[in-house]
Amino acid sequence: MSAPEIVFDEVSKFYGEVLGVNRVTLRIPPGITSLVGPNGSGKTTLMNLLTGLVHPDRGSITVRGFSPRDPERLMRITGYATQYDAAPRGATGFDFVCTSLLLWGYDSRAARTRAAEALERVGLTEAAGRKVAAYSKGMRQRVRLAQAIAHDPEVLVLDEPLNGLDPVVRAETIALFRDFAARGRHVVLSSHVLQEVDVISDQVILIANGMVVAEGRIRNVRDEIDERPSQFLIRCSGASRVASLLFGRDHVSEIKMVDGREGLLVMTRDREQFAAALNEIALAGHTIESVLPADENVDALYEYLIGGQR
Amino acid sequence: MTRDFRARQIWTIARLELRRVFFSKRSFWVYGLALFPVAIFVAAAIGMTYERRSYEAVNRVSPALINSVNEGESVEAVLERLGTPVRDREFRRRHRGEDDESEELLVIRNLRYWDGSRFAELRFRNGILEAKFIRQLISLERQRQAYNGVFHYYYLKLAIFFGCLGIFMNLFRGEMLDKTLHFWLLAPARREVLLGGKYLAGLLASSVIFGAGAALMFAAMVWPVDPLEARAFLAGPAAAQWARYAGAAMLACLGYGSAFLAAGLLVRNPIVPAVVLLMWESINGFLPAVLQKISVLHYVQSVCPMPAPMDDGAPALVRLFLAPAPGTAWPLAVLGLCALTAAVLFVAARAVKRLEINYGGD
Numbered sequence: 001m002s003a004p005e006i007v008f009d010e011v012s013k014f015y016g017e018v019l020g021v022n023r024v025t026l027r028i029p030p031g032i033t034s035l036v037g038p039n040g041s042g043k044t045t046l047m048n049l050l051t052g053l054v055h056p057d058r059g060s061i062t063v064r065g066f067s068p069r070d071p072e073r074l075m076r077i078t079g080y081a082t083q084y085d086a087a088p089r090g091a092t093g094f095d096f097v098c099t100s101l102l103l104w105g106y107d108s109r110a111a112r113t114r115a116a117e118a119l120e121r122v123g124l125t126e127a128a129g130r131k132v133a134a135y136s137k138g139m140r141q142r143v144r145l146a147q148a149i150a151h152d153p154e155v156l157v158l159d160e161p162l163n164g165l166d167p168v169v170r171a172e173t174i175a176l177f178r179d180f181a182a183r184g185r186h187v188v189l190s191s192h193v194l195q196e197v198d199v200i201s202d203q204v205i206l207i208a209n210g211m212v213v214a215e216g217r218i219r220n221v222r223d224e225i226d227e228r229p230s231q232f233l234i235r236c237s238g239a240s241r242v243a244s245l246l247f248g249r250d251h252v253s254e255i256k257m258v259d260g261r262e263g264l265l266v267m268t269r270d271r272e273q274f275a276a277a278l279n280e281i282a283l284a285g286h287t288i289e290s291v292l293p294a295d296e297n298v299d300a301l302y303e304y305l306i307g308g309q310r
Numbered sequence: 311m312t313r314d315f316r317a318r319q320i321w322t323i324a325r326l327e328l329r330r331v332f333f334s335k336r337s338f339w340v341y342g343l344a345l346f347p348v349a350i351f352v353a354a355a356i357g358m359t360y361e362r363r364s365y366e367a368v369n370r371v372s373p374a375l376i377n378s379v380n381e382g383e384s385v386e387a388v389l390e391r392l393g394t395p396v397r398d399r400e401f402r403r404r405h406r407g408e409d410d411e412s413e414e415l416l417v418i419r420n421l422r423y424w425d426g427s428r429f430a431e432l433r434f435r436n437g438i439l440e441a442k443f444i445r446q447l448i449s450l451e452r453q454r455q456a457y458n459g460v461f462h463y464y465y466l467k468l469a470i471f472f473g474c475l476g477i478f479m480n481l482f483r484g485e486m487l488d489k490t491l492h493f494w495l496l497a498p499a500r501r502e503v504l505l506g507g508k509y510l511a512g513l514l515a516s517s518v519i520f521g522a523g524a525a526l527m528f529a530a531m532v533w534p535v536d537p538l539e540a541r542a543f544l545a546g547p548a549a550a551q552w553a554r555y556a557g558a559a560m561l562a563c564l565g566y567g568s569a570f571l572a573a574g575l576l577v578r579n580p581i582v583p584a585v586v587l588l589m590w591e592s593i594n595g596f597l598p599a600v601l602q603k604i605s606v607l608h609y610v611q612s613v614c615p616m617p618a619p620m621d622d623g624a625p626a627l628v629r630l631f632l633a634p635a636p637g638t639a640w641p642l643a644v645l646g647l648c649a650l651t652a653a654v655l656f657v658a659a660r661a662v663k664r665l666e667i668n669y670g671g672d
């Protein structure tokens with residue numbers, strides 16, 4: 001078998017005229033990988049492509065050497081918890097997981113044992129006999145997770161798996177992901193909140209408008225940000241005057257007016273030169289009320305990457 | 311990944327799917343379609359039994375007495391010889407004479423007599439027997455004709471057609487609407503295996519529903535018939551006929567099922583393929599022989615023990631429309647239908663490989 005990687009090679013997917021993802025090239029090693037991007041950025045599309053629920057218009061995908069066009073072999077080693085419930089009407093959590101295992105070729109005894117184990121791992125043993133229809137959002141999330149892990153897959157794909165979980169369950173779920181990753185497996189999950197996943201992920205892939213805008217270990221992603229321009233929000237009177245004074249400087253790459261004429265959003269490649277320039281302007285008699293870094297936290301970094309693509 | 315493994319997967323999928331097909335709300339009206347004519351036959355049988363009982367309670371005359379009545383006899387003479395009729399109706403009508411001047415009072419009296427299996431309808435005009443009709447209250451022959459008519463025109467052309475539409479279209483399309491299709495697509499099974507499993511489930515469900523419907527209807531058809539006659543029929547040709555009707559019903563499920571399964575994969579709106587297929591099956595009789603072979607009804611009708619009944623009084627156009635296709639020998643018909651089904655399933659298999667989850671934006 002080739003290297004246990006998930007490879008996207010120049011993959012594009014369109015829904016008619018609508019762009020799903022565009023020219024995505026990725027190599028995902030085992031470990032926890034998070035796809036992060038705002039709603040509609042293409043996270044679910046990538047996961048559906050990965051598991052063969054949709055097919056790429058261009059490019060190719062292999063998952064640990066298998067093609068998503070070959071579900072018989074790919075799904076044997078893959079579990080996907082989608083954002084949709086699939087439990088048949090009236091099924092209990094146990095029925096749902098058990099039924100699904102029959103499709104993997106387990107006989108009914110083995111299926112029962114494995115279903116019970118999987119439900120226990122997600123903490124649903126008590127609720128296993130109740131109907132999925134009566135579950136809370138978090139419980140449904142977990143029963144889908146149980147279904148995805150029940151056949152002990154090598155590749156675990158999870159669409160927004162932390163959504164709707166309370167803190168305790170969330171910690172348990174994360175521990176489960178780590179356990180999978182520690183055994184050399186793939187855990188690919190998605191989120192639209194970077195903070196939610198940045199500390200648990202071995203790799204983060206930032207997506208905006210169907211394109212990968214940054215990828216790598218989370219530290220590398222941050223470093224990449226540090227080399228990028230930073231952004232400041234300036235509150236001042238006579239904003240357009242200040243803007244024109246700043247505009248000529250070569251460390252300033254972009255200026256946007258905000259809130260009418262009262263504020264400026266300035267993008268600079270050099271913080272020190274920028275501070276000096278502001279000093280000059282203030283000395284020249286312009287009132288600068290405040291200068292706030294607009295991207296000091298992870299959110300801002302994220303805003304920068306995502307917003308910058310628009 | 312042996313052949314054996316795939317066969318077992320097909321069976322697992324079919325078993326899981328069967329529960330859904332039998333009990334889903336979407337298929338409840340299919341039961342209605344299948345059982346409606348059974349209910350009609352049962353109601354008719356109850357009506358006839360009730361009628362016979364009410365006659366028996368009044369008077370029963372010997373068949374010879376009924377045969378002895380002749381046109382031209384007077385009411386009084388008949389009443390005296392045969393006794394109380396089981397039914398006695400009288401109408402009076404003013405009747406203009408030939409010359410338009412005179413007005414004559416016309417008295418029509420209908421007497422009905424019962425001999426235990428036949429009834430005679432005697433019509434008297436002004437007290438003189440004018441006409442006599444004798445009819446079997448329940449005749450096996452008439453019951454069979456009725457069954458055959460219902461089977462051809464209602465069962466094959468409507469009930470099974472729309473029943474299969476409901477069952478097979480929903481195998482994929484229904485789950486797409488319910489947003490549950492990914493459950494199957496994420497199983498470690500080839501798409502063709504999934505198609506096979508779902509088709510098998512639909513086929514089993516529809517065959518059971520409509521095969522059982524046809525059988526129940528057959529039983530309800532024989533039920534009111536005179537027990538002696540019924541026993542002779544059941545011991546004789548009944549089993550073979552029953553088997554052929556039930557077989558025809560199942561073959562219709564096989565053929566329509568594959569067509570609707572493919573349609574459900576290829577088109578979004580179920581109305582369009584339904585209308586197209588219905589038209590196609592209806593005009594099939596006019597088509598050149600080659601095209602007639604691409605029709606489910608063409609084969610299925612050849613398997614039925616009797617051709618579709620045709621009333622000689624029907625207008626020419628209607629007769630053309632309803633005309634059954636010239637029959638093929640039934641083993642050939644079965645082979646033909648299987649070949650047609652295989653071809654349609656092949657198209658469906660290609661479509662299912664391209665199938666993508668599309669739950670609509672949200």
Ligand SMILES: Nc1ncnc2c1ncn2[C@@H]1O[C@H](COP(=O)(O)OP(=O)(O)O)[C@@H](O)[C@H]1O
Pocket residue numbers: 015018019020021037038039040041042043044045046667668669670671
């Ligand atoms: N079935 C579909 N039909 C049309 N457009 C779709 C469909 N699925 C997704 N899209 C579009 O593709 C883009 C990416 O969607 P998605 O992958 O669901 O993003 P995310 O999971 O990040 O929210 C969005 O613009 C969305 O509207």
Ligand SMILES: [Mg+2]
Pocket residue numbers: 040043044045083159
């Ligand atoms: Mg999504």
